[in-house]
Amino acid sequence: MSRRQMVAGLGALAVPLAQPQSFMKTLAPPGAAALPPVSPVPPPAAEPASPDLVAAPAGVPPERLAEDEGFWRNVARQFRVSPDFVNLENGYYGIMPEPVRREYHRNVDHLNERNSYLLRTEYKPRADEIRGRVGQALGAAREEIAFTRCGTEALQNLIGGYRRLRPGDSVMYSDLDYHSAQYAMNWLADRRGVRVERMVVPEPPTRQATLDAYARALRDHPNVRLLLLSHMNNRTGLVLPVREIVAMARERGVDVIVDAAHSWGHLDFTIDDLGADFAAFSLHKWMGVPLGSGFLYIRRGRLDDVDLAYDDETYPADDIRSRVHSGTLDVAPVLSIPTALDFHDALGAAAKQARLRYLRDRWVHQVRDIPNVEILTPEEPPMYGTITAFRISGRVSEADNVAISDHLFDRYRIFTVRRGGPARGDCVRVTPALFTSRDDVDLLALAVRDVARRFSA
Template identity: 70%
Template sequence: MVLSRRAMVTGLGALAANPLAGSPQRSRRPAGPTAPEPPAVPAGVAPERLARDERFWGAVAAQFHVSGEFINLENGYYGIMPEPVRQAYHRNVDLLNENNSRLLRTTYKAQADQIRHRIAQVLGASTEDIALTRGGTEALQALIAGYNRLRPGDAVMYADLDYHSAQYAMNWLPDRRGARVERITIPEPATCQAVLDTYERALEEHPRVKLLLLSHMNNRTGLVMPVREILAMARHKGVDVIVDAAHSWGQLDFGIDDLDTDFAVFSLHKWMGAPLGSGFVYIRKHRLADVDMAFADETYPAGDIRSRVHSGTMDVAPILTVGTALDFHKALGAANKQARLRFLRDRWVHQVRDIKGMQILTPDEPAMYGAITAFRFAGRARTADNVAIADHLLERHRIFTVQRSGVTAGACVRVTPALFTTPDQLDRLASALRELPSALR
């Protein structure tokens, strides 16, 4: 039988609307177990009070399948997917594998636009200001490399606590743009005023700075920066700021207006709980021309933010799963997540501050921390010292943490609980830290 052109077009249109049509392999696969429903958030309960409701958070923890072989307090690398997200991801992996190029060439672009719209709604942004990426690092590299307002003799600035891959990209700008690099050190102990004074002094001392990298929450110590205030002083001096919000979105309760930034990057596979390989870049529409198109990409017009990132043929299953992750996040509520994560951090920190030589590298000012906190012992600032501490916690106590270097005052150990972490587990950490000084002699 010979199909007419009209019939072919009609059939392809139906296929685009329903990529599973005519897929017997899909229909024969047995359905997997149904994911449990997230617990309903009690009405009228303040986040700080809900943070102490172990029955509620026990039900939340049941949404995550985690290993029982160790206590995972290294949840800053990426976030474990809750069961609804994990199951959706597996369905999307199957969908992509079965439909292959047909999915990519028909429905995916429209689905990706829907995901961009969902992200924009949660962030309080415009869809046209968002481009999907494979993570925060790709987004940072696109912004730093593409920022085109630098001239030879200008300077760029970053701090010791900023993300190492972003530092590398900034260090590349002398060759790419002829710009000088200025590096500053965040003070210890860190307070909001001390941080503001540091940036004010640095911007005053380096008037040629035109671009500043600023971590909303850094991945070394977990310190949360007063972004809006630093941005205001930078704008006053004509300095643009790229905000790295990869660790903060989904961990802290904020929207894009709270940052008041023109340029920002976000990860979706950390505290939003989406699969690995999902993030996005934010460029406010009127600033789009200040970032070059990626490799003169002609896939999208110059006025489309998606022309600023070129990822090639990427695994789209993580992107297709983002909506489910956002549903889970919204069901719990950003304020409730933030309060719980701060409660868990306080649980261990408040038990160990009196240990001789213990240095906690984030203050107790609520606006300056979330889940992530790092520590070091006085006299043990070498990388090897802190690797030994992390190894001891794992081998002796089955507590998994991670050593972090790059802090000017010395290396440290990072502790990062998650929504499935229990207070008892953090009590075990506190007990282990009390024995550390004698154990490591």
């Protein structure tokens, strides 16, 4: 049965989950019949030829291309996606497109074959070239970028290493910021002797209401010297007007660390659009690089305001790479970055952003008339991408939202995730991807209607 058929009327039928096979845990006792022979594991099937990169056609406006399902079916063919469920939880990390997956496998084999020789002689100059390529895509200089294992490591190094705090100063974050970054900010209380302030982003989060909330928080806490700011947060997908908030913070002598882990490769922007001096990025989310890849950014002239990582002496103090020390790494993800950037460039940031917003709009606009469905991500285009959270009115507990996401999977085979953290209660996060089809989000809209009936307060 196709997903289109389910959307047409069969979505309400329960879909039984396959039960895992039980495995024998003990050997047969003496005298028992001989165990059946173990079937040999068949060799892996030959992989199909890797498809060519799909490029966005010249002259077609991104918003119009976003609705061209035939074009995006061709893009989806470049991803190996399980047919067992509809994956709408792509915010955790992004599936590698086929060209990147194959390049990663080649790099794993190359690393294994050349071993320490690659790490000691070949990797560093090659990684330096790749830093330049990343900088070019971001609108930054190579010397402003240092690779990390993920966006979290980049945030922790920037927050923990920020050295302009003095006892009596304050730091601030919001309820929607990433939990690991919140923990790092809390840690500064003991390490730097500062006070930790927490603000709440308003619901509904209009652009003006959000700007007013940050202006009020900075005014009411004049001792704040460091602000954590999520460009696109991982809980509801809200996109903040970062440039304006950075500017108002700078007027008050407040530095800002921007968490751009979810936005780069998802939205169309450069580092100058953010106006930030410090930022953290993930490469294994919306850029489709293998897991274990991210980077931090420190604007030229601000390097002295971040400590060396554990007094690292691998690089000189005037080299940004001295602000990261991750030990011996799996370098295959970094070596695969150029192929991921090739894939990104072929489509273009504007086309990716338009398609991801289109998928979000398609399902949201089918359910926003339901009285007890709260959409937590605003309709203003600059303030959202594809990540969107919803909540059933009155169902704000962790248990409620786990039950809702379980129901979506058990009945409709749609995989989502419950998110906590928003001040007004938990929610369910929905994250389509480039391989998501129109039928997938139509099925979600049908399923949300069912959820709204079943979980009404």
